[in-house]
Amino acid sequence: MDGFQTILKFFMNRKTALGYSFMALLTMGGERVFSLVAFRCPCSNENFRYGLVFLFSPAFVLLVIGYFLNSKTWKLFTGCWVNPRKIFPRGNICHFFYVFGQITLNALVAPVMWLSVALLNGTFYECAMSGLKNPAYLHAICHSKSAKCFEELHKVACDKSSMPFSESDELKRTLQAQSQV
Numbered sequence: 017m018d019g020f021q022t023i024l025k026f027f028m029n030r031k032t033a034l035g036y037s038f039m040a041l042l043t044m045g046g047e048r049v050f051s052l053v054a055f056r057c058p059c060s061n062e063n064f065r066y067g068l069v070f071l072f073s074p075a076f077v078l079l080v081i082g083y084f085l086n087s088k089t090w091k092l093f094t095g096c097w098v099n100p101r102k103i104f105p106r107g108n109i110c111h112f113f114y115v116f117g118q119i120t121l122n123a124l125v126a127p128v129m130w131l132s133v134a135l136l137n138g139t140f141y142e143c144a145m146s147g148l149k150n151p152a153y154l155h156a157i158c159h160s161k162s163a164k165c166f167e168e169l170h171k172v173a174c175d176k177s178s179m180p181f182s183e184s185d186e187l188k189r190t191l192q193a194q195s196q197v
Contacts, residue, residue, distance in 0.1 A: 036125065043078075043129040050074065051139050059174040063147025071140040075127035082123030089119050141195030142188065146173040157190060 055070055057063060083089050092115050134140050147170045148154075158165035164179045169187065171177040177184045 039126055040129055043126060044133050046074075047130060047133045047137065051134075051137060055139065055143075057139075057143035057146075057173045059171050059176050061147060061149070061170060063143050063170045063173060064145070064149070065147070067140045067142070067144025067147065071131070071134055071144060074134075075130045078126040078130055079123055082126050083119065086119050086122055088115060088122075092116065092119065135195045138192035138195035142191040143173045145191050145194065146170050146187075157187065161187070 050070075058066055092112070145153075154166055154169065158169065161183050162179055164177070165183065165187070168177045168179055172179075172184050172187045173191070175184070175188075179187075
C-alpha cells in the first residue's frame with residue numbers, strides 16, 4: 017500500500033509534465049493518422065491552398081479547443097459580468113490581460129505541437145510549397161534544373177512529374193528540408 021501511495025504522489029507532483037507529454041503523443045499520433053487517412057495532395061495548381069489548409073486548420077481547431085477546455089477562460093469571461101471588480105481590481109485592466117495571457121499560452125501548446133510535428137514530417141509543407149507560384153521562389157528552387165521544373169513543380173509532391181528522377185527527388189528533398197528548418 018505504501019508503494020501505491022508513493023507512485024500516486026509521484027504522478028500527482030508531475031501532472032503538468034505528464035499532461036503535456038500525453039498531449040504531445042496524442043498530437044503526433046493525430047498528425048500521423050490525419051496525414052495518412054485524410055491528406056492527398058491534389059497535384060494541381062491548388063497545392064498551395066490545400067497544403068496550407070491541412071497545415072493550419074487543425075492548429076486553429078486545437079487553439080479553439082484549448083481555450084474552451086481551460087477553466088480559467090470561463091472564470092475570466094463569466095466573472096467579467098458577475099463581478100467586474102474581481103477581474104479589474106481598482107480599475108486596473110492589466111490583471112485581465114495577465115490572466116488572458118496565461119490562458120493563451122496554455123491554449124497555444126497543442127497548436128504549436130501540431131505545427132512542429134507537421135513541419136518535421138514535411139508532407140503538408142511539401143504539398144503547399146510545390147504549388148506556390150511566386151516567380152522569385154520558383155527561380156530559387158528551380159535554379160540549375162530543367163525547364164520542366166517551372167511547369168511541373170506541383171507534380172513533384174505526388175511523384176507524377178515527368179522530370180528526371182534525380183531532379184524530382186532532389187526537389188522533393190529540398191522541400192522537405194525547408195519544412196524542417
